[in-house]
Amino acid sequence: MRAAVIHGPRDVRVEDRPDPKILTPGDAVVRVVAACVCGSDLWPYRGIRETKAPHPIGHELVGVVEEVGADVTVAAPGDFVIAPFSLSDGTCQSCRAGFTSACDHVTMFGGADRDGLPVDGAQGEYVRLPLAEGSLVRVPGPVDDALVPDLLTLSDVMSTGHHAAVSAGVGPGSTVVVVGDGAVGLSGVLAAARLGAERVVAMSRHADRAELAREFGATDVVAERGDEGVAAVRDLLGGDLADSALECVGTKESMRQALGSVHGGGRVGFVGVPAGGSELPIGYLFSRNLTVGGGMAPARAYIPELLPDVLSRTIEPGRVFDLELGLEDVGEAYAAMDERRAIKVLLRP
Amino acid sequence: MRAAVIHGPRDVRVEDRPDPKILTPGDAVVRVVAACVCGSDLWPYRGIRETKAPHPIGHELVGVVEEVGADVTVAAPGDFVIAPFSLSDGTCQSCRAGFTSACDHVTMFGGADRDGLPVDGAQGEYVRLPLAEGSLVRVPGPVDDALVPDLLTLSDVMSTGHHAAVSAGVGPGSTVVVVGDGAVGLSGVLAAARLGAERVVAMSRHADRAELAREFGATDVVAERGDEGVAAVRDLLGGDLADSALECVGTKESMRQALGSVHGGGRVGFVGVPAGGSELPIGYLFSRNLTVGGGMAPARAYIPELLPDVLSRTIEPGRVFDLELGLEDVGEAYAAMDERRAIKVLLRP
Numbered sequence: 001m002r003a004a005v006i007h008g009p010r011d012v013r014v015e016d017r018p019d020p021k022i023l024t025p026g027d028a029v030v031r032v033v034a035a036c037v038c039g040s041d042l043w044p045y046r047g048i049r050e051t052k053a054p055h056p057i058g059h060e061l062v063g064v065v066e067e068v069g070a071d072v073t074v075a076a077p078g079d080f081v082i083a084p085f086s087l088s089d090g091t092c093q094s095c096r097a098g099f100t101s102a103c104d105h106v107t108m109f110g111g112a113d114r115d116g117l118p119v120d121g122a123q124g125e126y127v128r129l130p131l132a133e134g135s136l137v138r139v140p141g142p143v144d145d146a147l148v149p150d151l152l153t154l155s156d157v158m159s160t161g162h163h164a165a166v167s168a169g170v171g172p173g174s175t176v177v178v179v180g181d182g183a184v185g186l187s188g189v190l191a192a193a194r195l196g197a198e199r200v201v202a203m204s205r206h207a208d209r210a211e212l213a214r215e216f217g218a219t220d221v222v223a224e225r226g227d228e229g230v231a232a233v234r235d236l237l238g239g240d241l242a243d244s245a246l247e248c249v250g251t252k253e254s255m256r257q258a259l260g261s262v263h264g265g266g267r268v269g270f271v272g273v274p275a276g277g278s279e280l281p282i283g284y285l286f287s288r289n290l291t292v293g294g295g296m297a298p299a300r301a302y303i304p305e306l307l308p309d310v311l312s313r314t315i316e317p318g319r320v321f322d323l324e325l326g327l328e329d330v331g332e333a334y335a336a337m338d339e340r341r342a343i344k345v346l347l348r349p
Numbered sequence: 350m351r352a353a354v355i356h357g358p359r360d361v362r363v364e365d366r367p368d369p370k371i372l373t374p375g376d377a378v379v380r381v382v383a384a385c386v387c388g389s390d391l392w393p394y395r396g397i398r399e400t401k402a403p404h405p406i407g408h409e410l411v412g413v414v415e416e417v418g419a420d421v422t423v424a425a426p427g428d429f430v431i432a433p434f435s436l437s438d439g440t441c442q443s444c445r446a447g448f449t450s451a452c453d454h455v456t457m458f459g460g461a462d463r464d465g466l467p468v469d470g471a472q473g474e475y476v477r478l479p480l481a482e483g484s485l486v487r488v489p490g491p492v493d494d495a496l497v498p499d500l501l502t503l504s505d506v507m508s509t510g511h512h513a514a515v516s517a518g519v520g521p522g523s524t525v526v527v528v529g530d531g532a533v534g535l536s537g538v539l540a541a542a543r544l545g546a547e548r549v550v551a552m553s554r555h556a557d558r559a560e561l562a563r564e565f566g567a568t569d570v571v572a573e574r575g576d577e578g579v580a581a582v583r584d585l586l587g588g589d590l591a592d593s594a595l596e597c598v599g600t601k602e603s604m605r606q607a608l609g610s611v612h613g614g615g616r617v618g619f620v621g622v623p624a625g626g627s628e629l630p631i632g633y634l635f636s637r638n639l640t641v642g643g644g645m646a647p648a649r650a651y652i653p654e655l656l657p658d659v660l661s662r663t664i665e666p667g668r669v670f671d672l673e674l675g676l677e678d679v680g681e682a683y684a685a686m687d688e689r690r691a692i693k694v695l696l697r698p
Contacts, residue, residue, distance in 0.1 A: 093588075093589045093590065093612045093613070094612050094613030094614055094638075097592070097612055097613065097614045097615075098614060099612075099613040099614025099638045101613075101638060102612075102613020102614055102636070102637050102638045103613070104613075167640065239442075240442045241442065243446070255631075263442045263443050263446055263448075263451075264442070264443030264446065264448040264450075264451020264452070264453075265443055265446045265447060265448030265451055265647070266446075267642070270631075270635070273635070274631045274632050274635050278631050279628040279629060279630060279631055280628060280629035280631055280634075280641070281628060282604075282619070282623045282627050282628055282629055283623050285629075285641070285642075285643075285644060286619070286622070286623050286643070286644040286645060287451070287644060287645065288451050288644065289443075289448045289450060289451045289642075289643070289644035289645060289647065290642065290644070291516065291640065291641070291642025291643075292629070292634070292640070292641055292642070293616070293634075293638075293639065293640025293641070293642070294634075294635070294638070294640075295634060295635040295636060295637065295638035295639070296635060296636065296638065298614070298638065
């Protein structure tokens, strides 16, 4: 099969790889219908995170089951499935508590599973998925091809935006600031609006992203950053600050922006992969009584709640994809996101 | 009047101080019926926090109103009142959200108010309280003297334990680990039990404190610390970890203990005054999907909820006081707590 492999900074190649096979009774082999490039894929692409050895890449996919191991009952060959970006057993305490991304046996794409067996990347024609029973979500068919982008977002970006909003305690009537106008931040706007937020302030300096944020439910857009950004939020809110902030970037600056945007006792939901240096200042949290929660989104746990809204077109999270390419053009997909020419790129193998 | 003044490490003296007077229309002058020594008072006492200039000390008190300014309607001369350890306006956004300790005009005992006027310490015969209208809670009289210790805990320690439990999301059926067996930790045990926790694991190495923890509702006591402490929690919980942990110390080690004691997606409520070095490791929070919240307890906001349970003797938080001294013996009060001869010392002026 053909699949993307990262070799180092700005060096993602499509290569011939072995066709995946069932290796354990808990596996499924899935033919990838659509995958995409994540903001976090840009970290090794940009060299911010070192690539010690070439490895398959990509962790978001929807596809059709080709084959399942003996223990897999959740889906059968021919079924259309969503694979969450982290694979989980579905049975440990963290999974039972709804935090599948903190599973005792959490397994990531492009690495090795708990048995030491290689796991394919999602940016390829096929993947072997360990922990299939706990991880895969079957979509009742037939699946309208027009829904593929929306369904694909549930594997990561929409579930991640939802996690930011849930972690920040967003509910009916909330006032929310969303820090980050990438695909996750935009999904956070959509999630906050979906959860009933009354006021959603998107922080964005890019006209196209701000426009999509408004279409996703942002009531206001703030272009300023830092203290000026906080002041702009106060101006918008009549001197008040937000109840909740969604931190959708992962830098020290974005976390500060989020923490500064909420009133005393406010909540920050963070889903930006920590880029280093964003350790939380506990004295500041203490004096302002802030709550911070989040992390890797438990996409598997959220999909059953979000899927009906996608199938009914109540939400259209797939609109974050503004470029679609074939798998062979994966290099251009990364470059377009790296250079901010695209918000998020969908790949069709 | 007589009042305690801290001059430096291990040097707290009772001195003659000016009798407080009403200085602004928002003030009250209160005769202190009982005050006490807080674990956080030990920081300057031990020299961990520098005392740059001598200043009055103490921030927990119940008393009888002597006089009020023109704007104060919440209490009148002769009323028995509880003063929360932080004074607040009751009108700003943080106060309205229930986080009075993060008030825009938060004012602490023993320092200066927003007008630059000196505020007395609570360890004295009388105090001038600015922001009286937003801060004081009147206790319907007549007040049984036997209830004074219980009422006094609402000014800080019981409200703080409650804040840890609320911040950690404790509710009916919760499994909770309480880190810290000082008066705050013990109050956290009581608060968790009061909120319906099914399993409350107190971490304590002191037989007398462990015994009080059990009387307050702890179902288990763990003496081990660090990784061994986490392993002991797992043993108790059949391989699982807790839903919530209360961090009631403020050190790096105690925060690690709390974070390690909860399952993926768990919540830590922190009320230990950060001693430095306990910045939160965001990568760890991210990978385990933990939520951390807390800070200075909004005692003023909690007192109306906790007071009826004290008046009805449903809870007896005053049992944390195991030594009662006169104000003139304040030096011995600090020494007894510093040397861990007493859990918490009540002072009668």
